[in-house]
Amino acid sequence: MRAGPSQEEIRRHNLGALLRHVHLGGPISRAELTTRMGLNRSTIMALTSDLTAAGLVREELPRETGRAGRPSLVVRPESSRVYVFAFDVGPDRLAAARVGLGGAILDRREAARERGPFRLEELAGALAGFARQMRRKTRDDTVCVGAAAAVSGGVRKSDGVIRFGPNLRADEVPFGEELGRRLGLGLPVTVGNDANLAALAEHSRGVGMGVRDLIYLHGDVGIGGGIIAGGHLLGGHDGYGGEVGHMVVNPGGRDCGCGSSGCLEAEVGERALLEAAGRLGRHGAAQHGRDAVRAVVDGADRGDIVAQEALGRVGDWLGLGVANLVNIFNPEMVIFGGMLREVYLGSAAQVRSRLALHAMAPQREKLRLRTSALADDATLVGAAELAFAHVLADPLEALARVSG
Amino acid sequence: MTPLLEVRGIDKSFGPVQVLHDVTLHAHAGEVTALVGDNGAGKSTLVKCIGGIHPIDAGEIVFDGKPVQVHGPRDAGELGIEIVYQDLALCDNLDIVQNMFLGRERRSGLVLDEATMEELAQQTLSGLSVRTVKSIRQQVSSLSGGQRQTVAIAKAVLWNSKVVILDEPTAALGVAQTAQVLELVRRLADTGLAVVLISHNMNDVFAVSDRIAALYLGRMAAQVRTADVTHAQVVELITAGRSGDLGLKNGVTP
Numbered sequence: 001m002r003a004g005p006s007q008e009e010i011r012r013h014n015l016g017a018l019l020r021h022v023h024l025g026g027p028i029s030r031a032e033l034t035t036r037m038g039l040n041r042s043t044i045m046a047l048t049s050d051l052t053a054a055g056l057v058r059e060e061l062p063r064e065t066g067r068a069g070r071p072s073l074v075v076r077p078e079s080s081r082v083y084v085f086a087f088d089v090g091p092d093r094l095a096a097a098r099v100g101l102g103g104a105i106l107d108r109r110e111a112a113r114e115r116g117p118f119r120l121e122e123l124a125g126a127l128a129g130f131a132r133q134m135r136r137k138t139r140d141d142t143v144c145v146g147a148a149a150a151v152s153g154g155v156r157k158s159d160g161v162i163r164f165g166p167n168l169r170a171d172e173v174p175f176g177e178e179l180g181r182r183l184g185l186g187l188p189v190t191v192g193n194d195a196n197l198a199a200l201a202e203h204s205r206g207v208g209m210g211v212r213d214l215i216y217l218h219g220d221v222g223i224g225g226g227i228i229a230g231g232h233l234l235g236g237h238d239g240y241g242g243e244v245g246h247m248v249v250n251p252g253g254r255d256c257g258c259g260s261s262g263c264l265e266a267e268v269g270e271r272a273l274l275e276a277a278g279r280l281g282r283h284g285a286a287q288h289g290r291d292a293v294r295a296v297v298d299g300a301d302r303g304d305i306v307a308q309e310a311l312g313r314v315g316d317w318l319g320l321g322v323a324n325l326v327n328i329f330n331p332e333m334v335i336f337g338g339m340l341r342e343v344y345l346g347s348a349a350q351v352r353s354r355l356a357l358h359a360m361a362p363q364r365e366k367l368r369l370r371t372s373a374l375a376d377d378a379t380l381v382g383a384a385e386l387a388f389a390h391v392l393a394d395p396l397e398a399l400a401r402v403s404g
Numbered sequence: 405m406t407p408l409l410e411v412r413g414i415d416k417s418f419g420p421v422q423v424l425h426d427v428t429l430h431a432h433a434g435e436v437t438a439l440v441g442d443n444g445a446g447k448s449t450l451v452k453c454i455g456g457i458h459p460i461d462a463g464e465i466v467f468d469g470k471p472v473q474v475h476g477p478r479d480a481g482e483l484g485i486e487i488v489y490q491d492l493a494l495c496d497n498l499d500i501v502q503n504m505f506l507g508r509e510r511r512s513g514l515v516l517d518e519a520t521m522e523e524l525a526q527q528t529l530s531g532l533s534v535r536t537v538k539s540i541r542q543q544v545s546s547l548s549g550g551q552r553q554t555v556a557i558a559k560a561v562l563w564n565s566k567v568v569i570l571d572e573p574t575a576a577l578g579v580a581q582t583a584q585v586l587e588l589v590r591r592l593a594d595t596g597l598a599v600v601l602i603s604h605n606m607n608d609v610f611a612v613s614d615r616i617a618a619l620y621l622g623r624m625a626a627q628v629r630t631a632d633v634t635h636a637q638v639v640e641l642i643t644a645g646r647s648g649d650l651g652l653k654n655g656v657t658p
Binding site for chain 1: 533578579580582583586587590606607608609610611612629630631632633634635636
C-alpha cells in the first residue's frame, strides 16, 4: 500500500492550486486566498513567496480597501512576463495568439484559410511565422511556458495526431510534432479538438463558469461538441469523445462528410443551412463561411421566407439533437458557440419547441440555454488553457524546464 | 420560490374602454419573463401601471412579498423597478455618462462629481460585459441603435434596480445588434435581476426567457414555463387566448 502524499507533493499541489486561483480569478488578496483555499496565513505567504521568486506572480499593496487595519497584499499574475502561444486551425481561419498568465490575450495574428487539402508544412509554417512575429515584439525578460493548438478534427490523445478532420480535409496528420519543430522553442505543442477546448474555455472563463455539467456545441462548417460532466471534460478512451455532430438524428438523411448520413452536422451544419436557403453556389455575396450564415439569419429577420424556412428547418434538427443530449447527460447548461450562436438566436422558437416535445421533463426543467460568452475567441482561449495546464499542475518544475 | 414582483387582479379603464381585466403577472429574480400579446392586448398599459404612470383601478402590486403603492415613476424607482421604454428617453446632445445620471447627478459640494459618475458608469458597463462602446464620453447621437439600447439598459441597471422591464428592446435593430441586446438581457437576469421582456419576436422570446406570460384582449391568458411549451402553443395563446388545456375558458381567466 502506498503511503499518503509526501510533503513535497502537497506543496506542489498547493502551489498549483494557488496559481490556478490567480490565473482564473485574477488579482486576489492573500486574506481572500486563505479563506478560499482553507490554508493558514503562513502557508499562503510561503507559497506566494515561492511563486514570486519564480516570477509567476507579484504582490502589491491594494489601492484602497475602505476597511480598517493593515491591508492584505494582493497577488497578481505576471501576465506580461509569463505567456503561452495558442493556435487555432479552423476550416476558414488560422489564428495565433500570445496569451499571458491570467488569460489576457496580449497579441494576436489571424489569416483567412482557403478551404482545400490540408498542407501540413504550409500551415505549420504560417502559424510558426505568426509566433515568431509576436515573439520578436516581446521584451527580453518574458518567458514562453507552453504552446497548444485547437484543431477542427479528432485528435488522438496519446500523440496529438489529427486522426480525422473531414472539414479540414486532414487525415492522420502529425500536426503537433511538426508545429513544435517549426516553432523551435524546445517546447512540445499540445493539440486538442477545437470544440472540446472551447468547452473548457467557457467552463473556466466564459458563460459556464462554476457550472459542473455543461455541453458546448460549436458550429463552424460542421458541428463539434465538448461535454463537461462533473467538472471534467469527457474525452473518451482515445480522446475522440464528444463528437455530437455525428450523432445520427435523421437516418437516411443528408450525406455527411464523415461517410455516414443524417448526422446532426449534416442536417444543421453550414452546408445544410445554405442549401435550404438556396444560397449555395449563388454568385455575388459570400458563398460560405460565417458571413454567408449571417446573411441567412439577416434575411430571415428581414422577412425572406426561404431563409426563414431554412432556419426553422435547421432549428428543428438542432432542437432534436439537443433534446437527445439533454436526456442522456442532464446538463445544467447548453452553450451555443461559433455560427450556432446566430443559428440558435434566429431559430430559438424551433429549438425550444423540440426540447419541450422530446426532452424529458426532469432534465429540461432547470436546463439553461446560453450563447458563448467568449464568442470567436473561445477556441483560442481554450488552447491557451491547455498550454497552461502543465504549468498549473507543477509551476516550479514547468518554469525550471523552460528557463533551464 | 416567491416572485419578486407580483401584480394581482389589475383592472384598468380609459374612459369607457376597459383595457386590463383582472390581470395577474409575476416576475422572479434571476429569470426573464417574456410578456407577449397582440397589438392592443394591453402589454404597454400593464407595464405603465407597474411603473406608476397610469393609476390602477383595482388590484394590488406586491413587491418582495409586501403590498406596495406605486403612485408615480419615482415610487417605482425607489422600489428598484426600472423601465426601458421603446423610445428610449436618451438625450442626443449629452454623452453616455451624462445620460446615465440624468436628473440624478452625483455632487461633491456644489459641483458635479464627474470622476465618481464616470467610474460608476464604467463599472456598470463592464459589469454587463459591454464592449461595443468605445468611450463613455461619447455623445449619444453618435451611437448605433444597439449601442443606444445598451446604454438605456445600463442606465436602468445603475440604480441598484431589482426589476428591469424592457419594452421591445430589439424592435428596430439588425441581427447582430439584436444578438448583443438579447445576450445583455440574459446577463441581467443571470446577475440576479428580475427581467420582464416585452417582445413580438418569438425567436427572441424563446431564446432568452424562462417564463412566458401571454396577454389576450386585456386578460392574462396564461403564464407558463418556456421549457414546457412549444412555439405553436404560444402563438395560439396570443391569437386565440387558449391552447388545449392552457389559457382562458370561455374568454375569462379560469
